[in-house]
Amino acid sequence: MANRHLENNKTLWWFAGEDPYILSFCSKKTKKKLALNGLVVIIIMTISAISISFGIYEILESYYIGLIVGIYSAILIMFLYIFILYTLTKDVIPPKVKSKYASYSSRALRIGFLVFLGVLVSQPIEYELFSNIVNEELTEYIATEIENRNNKLNKEYALKLNELRSLNIDESTLQTEILRFNKEKELRLHNFIDYQTSRNFFVQKLIIMDSSPKTRFIWVFSLVFVIIFIFPVYQKVYIDKSTNYYFYKEKVQRKLISDHYQKFVVTYDEILRQDYSQFGLKWKSDYKDPPFNSVPIEDITYNSDKEFNEWLLGESH
Incomplete structure (x- = not known):
């Protein structure tokens, strides 16, 4: 059935x-x-x-x-x-x-x-x-990103602290700045964690899915x-x-092309007859099998300018 x-x-x-x-x-x-x-x-x-x-x-x-x-x-x-x-x-x-x-x-x-x-x-x-597998990999990815961010912030504030120490400021001011640095760093890290947990991560999930060994x-x-x-x-x-599939496909396509070509020739010759009747012009192809144009007509040799002019007046492009 x-x-x-x-x-x-x-x-x-x-x-x-x-x-x-x-x-x-x-x-x-x-x-x-x-x-x-x-x-x-x-x-x-x-x-x-x-x-x-x-x-x-x-x-x-x-x-x-x-x-x-x-x-x-x-x-x-x-x-x-x-x-x-x-x-x-x-x-x-x-x-x-x-x-x-x-x-x-x-x-x-x-x-x-x-x-x-x-x-x-x-x-x-x-x-x-x-x-389930991809989300586990994503959790590891987010944890790694947070750890990298934390290490980056630690290096950033360590450099700032070294700059302050090089200025020879008093210990009380230094401790105040250290506390401020810690609060600022914790806030930035917290904001980064919030951002990471709020992201959609769908594209990243697909990247992990395609690249992870697991x-x-x-x-x-x-x-x-x-x-x-x-x-x-x-x-x-x-x-x-x-x-037969290709046999009839060729048959149909050839008929369609030939029919359109014949309509074109009739229309073209009608225009020439109406507008240039004194010249006796009509459509003429350079191929033996128009409109498929796979077999060209052999070159014609003209013995005189008169023969060439007669051929030219009888051809239209």
């Missing part, structure tokens, strides 16, 4: 960015493969909405803003993801010659972006799952998210170009 549902599910095809007309001619295997892509895209969108909503809530402590930003980001990620999937489709129209290095670099950048997106989306969910196992979960994000890419890239 599940396989049959995947075979003819136009909703899942839409989420995969595919044309139902083209898929109607494809094998069951291809239909299921691309329907599965659509299902994974829905999963990615849902995970992104939950994760980003939670992340924004942790930073701004607002359910409403977190929910709005999460849903908006999920929809944005979905359309961006569909677009990337579309750009990874093999060329069916003869492309301009380009280097393999440029092609591989372009593909690597797109896949690398999806890997980055997968890791980024996974972070808030991973923190929620392992917050939480390195969490990268396994990041890897799972990355696999989910690049799974549809793997499915799409490894569809054989000899399948």
Whole structure:
């Protein structure tokens, strides 16, 4: 039942960015493969909405803003993801010659972006799952920060005390200044502790989670998210170009391009006929297979200026 549902599910095809007309001619295997892509895209969108909503809530402590930003980001990620999937489709129209290095670099950048997106989306969910471990690490981090601050203040006031002693002031005044220094230092340290305990620390929690030796196992979960994000890419890239999927995709694209080209030629020639009828001008291509322009017409040699002028008057650009 599940396989049959995947075979003819136009909703899942839409989420995969595919044309139902083209898929109607494809094998069951291809239909299921691309329907599965659509299902994974829905999963990615849902995970992104939950994760980003939670992340924004942790930073701004607002359910409403977190929910709005999460849903908006999920929809944005979905359309961006569909677009990337579309750009990874093999060329069916003869492309301009380009280097393999440029092609591989372009593909690597797109896949690398999806890997980055997968890791980024996974972070808030991973923190929620392992917050106990991360919070213990954060407590140690805060204690270290307070200790470092205390040592810094001790050095600062020790220098001030040495400066006073170098002035040879009386002992009573010196003791008064020492008491004042202690109160001032305690107040500054107390303010620093209050500041530390009032901070949100969510970004710092994520940094600790990703860098602490005690939480390195969490990268396994990041890897799972990355696999989910690049799974549809793997499915799409490894569809054989000899399948009906690419045969009918080429057929549809060629028809669309040819139809638009014919409309353009008719409109262009009509304008020339109306405005320059005395010259007998019309559209003329330099290629044998317009509008795909993959087979150029061989250069023509003109034996005289008259022949060249006749050719020039018969050509329009």
